[in-house]
Amino acid sequence: MKKLKLKKRSKAFFYQGAKDIAKNILGDYLTFKTKKQTLIGKIVETEAYLGISDDASHSFGGKITPRNKTLYGQGGVIYIYLIYGKYWCFNIVVSKKNDPQAVFIRAIEPIRGIEVMKKRRGVEKEEKLTNGPGRWTQSFLIDKSFLGKEITSKDIFISSPEDKDFNIVKTKRVGVDYATKSKNLLLRFYIKNNLFVSKK
DNA sequence: CTCACGATTAGA
């Protein structure tokens, strides 16, 4: 078996726009280390949120609230929020300061720490551990304590393999029908035929 | 202070 070579994504990588980053981090590995264990997942599904011009985005129109103010900082930090009173949604703030774009990580493929994930999720089926934005954060035990943390940290970071070989599917974003102008933009990206992409 | 609702999920 060939050894997988991974290169850590730099802070400057996250200064690009959301659309490019959402596509480019597909197939990348998300690593999350604690004292007890290391969890790793491959990013298989993302969405881009374009910020001020995007009426599906939390920062549409330049709105600033206590919850979303992290979006207005320099790219490369984590934006987390609670949805439906239960599930943590994990985003990476991208672009430059005062350009509040974000990349939403909707699904990953579990690579390492699968037993821990099964225990936390209370399910045995591997395909159901991480195939949705609220599911994978539950597997990784990610919550509001990660808000504003650098995605280039020692204990949580993204790295890219040298070679990637898959096709990317583009679709409309999920669950943004409340948006009128932007709801049909093709800003959701996922790895074609990957088993861990969220619901049909 | 009140209150409607969500970048979702589990379960019938």
Next chain:
DNA sequence: CTAATCGTGAGA
């Protein structure tokens, strides 16, 4: 298909 569940944001 519907209910769950609670922090958040808008408005009184």
